[in-house]
Amino acid sequence: MEVLSHFVRVSISEYFRNLPVPDSFVGFxxxxxxxxLTLLPFVGTVSLLIYVTIQAFxxxxxxEDTKVNRKIQKxxxxxxxxxxxxxxxDKVSYCRCWRSKKFPLCDGSHTKHNEETGDNVGPLVLKRKGAA
Ligand code: FES
Known part of the structure; x- marks a missing residue:
């Protein structure tokens, strides 16, 4: 902890004290x-912090890929x-992949979607008991 304390209180403050920061923009x-070259690490660090802050906000x-529904009744x-x-x-298949051209019925488009994306979606099949 003492090393860290010395670093923050002495080393960093000496570093800032020795930076050749001019009094005006013309001084640059x-x-x-x-x-x-002495200023480069400081300017680079400040620039990086500004860039990261701007990117964060x-x-x-x-x-578009995060939306499940890409085109149906938008x-x-x-x-x-x-x-x-x-x-x-007796039997009906409802689409759960949102890619069917016959939505809400399944038209088999999930197969292409699964091949392209590695997904594994398929229809909801409602079947009357005893139906084939
Ligand atoms: S087309 Fe969407 S589940 Fe079959």
């Missing part, structure tokens, strides 16, 4: 090459499909 033009666009705030249970028939 009068710095020698050696003075610029910069709004990042949401990549004008709606929420996609809801109602199906009368009497209309289900």
């Amino acid at each position: 033009a009068r710095l020698t090459g050696t003075e610029w 910069k709004a990042k666009p949401v990549p 004008e709606s705030s929420k996609v809801v499909n109602m199906v009368d249970i009497e209309d289900l028939g």
Whole structure:
């Protein structure tokens, strides 16, 4: 702890005290090459901190790939499909990958999606008891 304390109280303060920081912006033009080299680590560190801070607060666009629904009823705030249970028939497959062109029914598009992305999604199959 003593080493750290000495480093913070003495070494760092001596480093800052010896930095050839001019009193005005015009003074930067009068710095020698050696003075610029002395300033380089400090300017680089400050620049890096500014860059990292800006990057942390910069709004990042949401990549399209993070959205499950890429194209179905995008004008709606929420996609809801109602199906009368009497209309289900003996067997029906509902899409869960959101890639079907017959949404909400499955058209097999999940196969291509799974091949392209390594995903493993598939339909919800509703089957009447005893149906094939
Ligand atoms: S097409 Fe989406 S689950 Fe089959």
